[in-house]
Amino acid sequence: MKFYRVRYKQGKHKRSTVFEAAHKAEALKKFRDKSLGVPVEVKEVSEPFSMKFERFKSRFTNPIQNRRVKxxxxxxxxxxxxxxxxxxxxxxxxxxxxxxxxxxxxxxxxxxxxxxxxxxxxxxxxxxxxxxxxxxxxxxxxxxxxxxxxxxxxxxxxxxxxxxQIFDNRQKLKKATRYPLFILIAMSIAFTVVITFVVPQFQSFFEQSGMELPFPTKLLLWTEHAIRIYGPYIIGGAIVLSVSFSFAYRRNPMLRLKTDQYFLKIFIVGKVTYYAMIGRFIYLFNVLTEAGIPMIDALEIAMGVVENNYIKQELQKIPTAIEDGRSLAQGFAESGQFEGMVMQMIKAGESSGSLGTMLGKVNRVYNTRYDYIVDNVATMIEPILIAAIAGFVLVLALGIFLPMWSMVDLAG
CATH class of the missing domain: 1.20.81.30 (Type II secretion system (T2SS), domain F)
Incomplete structure (x- = not known):
């Protein structure tokens, strides 16, 4: 859009106002609709600062935001x-x-x-x-x-x-990951407190001894030095890196695709994401086809709720196969996202005319697997958390007590 300044006479006074319009004629029409006075001059100008400010302010004051509703x-x-x-x-x-x-x-x-x-x-x-x-x-x-x-x-x-159903699955996942996240946050706080306040109390004592410090002690002292001297820079760098990556992720389709593909390989997280996306796709595709929406349209709409870009790209092969004259089962096979058992169920449902029934069974298979993983997230992650806590305590204990034991031996 362009901006036009209209100078006009209102009685004995000369005034001006700015309109946003595609061309001069539209700006003049808007002016006449307001009945402000007699137009004298219509001239294209750059966007006024007041309009820029109002548009910027509307981003925060307008209740209709550029995001999904809750x-x-x-x-x-x-x-x-x-x-x-x-x-x-x-x-x-x-x-x-x-x-x-x-x-x-x-x-x-x-x-x-x-x-x-x-x-x-x-x-x-x-x-x-x-x-x-x-x-x-x-x-x-x-x-x-x-x-x-x-x-x-x-x-x-x-x-x-x-x-x-989509909302319930998300809430179930949030509930399952709440305990592991709480443990990780508590460990991070405890580690920071110990490194920042406990280790420095022993630092001068160890330095005055003049003895060769063991590796765990050197590791603790180095970590304390890095946090104390470079802590703000580390946090700032992490924030900048996170913001830059988020910006690049939104703007770069190839980065988004590779990131989502790698995300599926992460322990537990990958399977949870895969079962959630595929189960959601199958459920929605089944509901839409039974409601009477054409198969191609139902597939396109169902792919719209798949948030992983790699899975969505692979699922795009299904409507492409159908448009090329191949069967739905062949399209599912070409996507590479479904195992043999699921393929046989889809093929049987398509050939027997009971596709809706088979899609319902496939959806239950993925929902069962999703529920099992989500219900056992804490159990699966627990060994990792225990190992991390044990490693933290071991390094801390060895870093503080090994030099003390060495000094006792020397004194003896």
């Missing part, structure tokens, strides 16, 4: 909306009541705009198109499906059910 309040909003629609109430009344009852400012603002568009003559699916980033492709597809089939309340209820 799952929990959105699910509650969808549940209420589907229940009211199922009772036969008009869509605008249902939206107005649901907007009033939600406490999330972003959801309230989005659907207030949606309600305004619906009352001006647009359909629900057309009204939410501008909020694809906030609501997701899945929401838009389910709204459109419900309107096309005349079962909007059922489609919204299914959308709520899908999002609830």
């Amino acid at each position: 799952d929990e309040p959105y699910i509650a909003f969808l549940d209420q909306l589907s229940t009211m629609l199922d009772a036969g109430m008009p869509i605008n009344t249902c939206l107005a009541e649901s907007i009033t009852d939600t406490h999330d400012p972003m959801i309230r603002s989005i659907f207030t705009e949606v309600l305004r568009d619906i009352e001006s003559g647009l359909s629900l699916s057309r009204a939410v198109v501008n909020y694809q980033r906030q609501l997701g492709t899945l929401s838009l597809s389910m709204f459109e499906l419900g309107e096309q089939t005349g079962t909007l309340s059922t489609a919204i209820a299914k959308l709520s059910s899908i999002m609830q």
Whole structure:
């Protein structure tokens, strides 16, 4: 967009104002709509600082942010909306009541705009198109499906059910990793406190002895020196590196792909991510095909909820295979993301006409594996945590007591 300064006369006074427009004619039209006075000159200018400041401020004050809405309040909003629609109430009344009852400012603002568009003559699916980033492709597809089939309340209820399962899996993973994270944080704090406050008390004592210090003691003294002298630089460097990597990850598709591929190889984390993404994909694909969405569209929408870019890239081979005339089972095989047992189930379901039943069974297989790993995360990580604690205590004990024992031997 361009900016135009319009100079005009208002009575005996000369004034000016700036409009954002595509061309001079549009700027002049906006000026005349406001009935400010008689235009004298229309000139293209750079964006005024006041407009830049207002746009910058709106990023923080505008409730509609450039991110996804929160799952929990959105699910509650969808549940209420589907229940009211199922009772036969008009869509605008249902939206107005649901907007009033939600406490999330972003959801309230989005659907207030949606309600305004619906009352001006647009359909629900057309009204939410501008909020694809906030609501997701899945929401838009389910709204459109419900309107096309005349079962909007059922489609919204299914959308709520899908999002609830995804949300529950995320919460289950957070709950499972809470204990290991707490242990790691506690160990980090304890290590920092010991290195910072305990080790320096022995440093002068060891230096005055004039004896050759053992390696564990040298390691402790070196670590204390590094934290004390270079601690702020280490923290600052870590922050800069983290921010730089996050920026590069968002902007560089190849880095994003390689990082996500490596992420799948990490102990426990890789399997949890794989089972969560694949299970989510299978579940959503099954629900969408049973709801009547064409297979290619259902695959594209289902891939939209897969957050790992490497898995998403490999799953893209499935719709490509179908478009080239091959079967769904062949597409699943070419993706390389499914084992033989799953392939046989997909092939059997496709040939017998019971694909939905088989996809449901495949989804249960991945959900069972996901639940098993998540439920046993603490048990799997416990040996690593115990080894880390033992190593920390051993280095600390040897670093402090070995020189003391050597001094006792010398004195003896």
